[in-house]
Amino acid sequence: MYDAAACVNVLILAYRLKQEEKVRDTEDYVSDWLISGKWKNGTLYYPTGLAFLYFLSVLIKSNKKARARFESHVLKSVKDCSVKFPLDFAFKKLILDNLQVEEPNDARKLEKELLNMQKEDGSWPADAAWWHKDKVYWGGEGISTIFALAALISS
Numbered sequence: 006m007y008d009a010a011a012c013v014n015v016l017i018l019a020y021r022l023k024q025e026e027k028v029r030d031t032e033d034y035v036s037d038w039l040i041s042g043k044w045k046n047g048t049l050y051y052p053t054g055l056a057f058l059y060f061l062s063v064l065i066k067s068n069k070k071a072r073a074r075f076e077s078h079v080l081k082s083v084k085d086c087s088v089k090f091p092l093d094f095a096f097k098k099l100i101l102d103n104l105q106v107e108e109p110n111d112a113r114k115l116e117k118e119l120l121n122m123q124k125e126d127g128s129w130p131a132d133a134a135w136w137h138k139d140k141v142y143w144g145g146e147g148i149s150t151i152f153a154l155a156a157l158i159s160s
Contacts, residue, residue, distance in 0.1 A: 008049035009038040013060040020068045032074070035061070039078050045086070052136040055096035058083055062103035080104055092132040092144070094119045095152035102159040119153050129153045 012031050019028040038044055039061065044054035051057060061079050064071045083100045098115040101108070122129055129149035133142035 006049055007034060009035055009044065010048045010051045010057040010060050013057065013064055016071070017064050017067065020064065020071065025070065036074065039075065039082065044082065047136070050135055050137065052133045052142060053093055053096065055086065055093050055100070058100050059096040062100040066103040076104060080106065090132045091119065091122050091129040091149040091153055092134060095156040098156035099159060116157060119156060
């Protein structure tokens with residue numbers, strides 16, 4: 006069993022080290038995960054599929070070959086997915102920023118929703134960032150706040 010999001014992080018490292026020819030099988034695995042729609046149910050270690058798309062958008066942002074292979078699929082996937090929790094809103098906004106999608110109405114709507122979720126103390130509600138197959142979740146206000154702020158700053 007492989008975590009597709011962790012595989013994307015392996016691709017990011019391999020591409021930065023100019024070793025992409027050594028990770029073709031991993032790239033194909035990630036591509037299958039994306040195109041088949043398996044990402045919608047999260048991955049082995051991430052409960053939201055948007056984490057997978059976010060890591061993939063980081064790869065796309067940093068590599069032309071990855072952009073050519075994955076960008077259209079990621080863009081379609083992120084536009085078609087609904088968001089409900091703080092990390093979902095933040096990831097979606099960061100993905101659109103990484104893909105350099107300039108749709109002011111979408112960005113403003115995501116920002117507004119994120120700001121509406123902000124608590125009086127300035128943090129965002131706890132959200133699950135990681136999980137395990139036994140459905141134990143990890144995360145918290147700190148993780149939600151970090152990603153919400155990153156999404157708002159990236160505007």
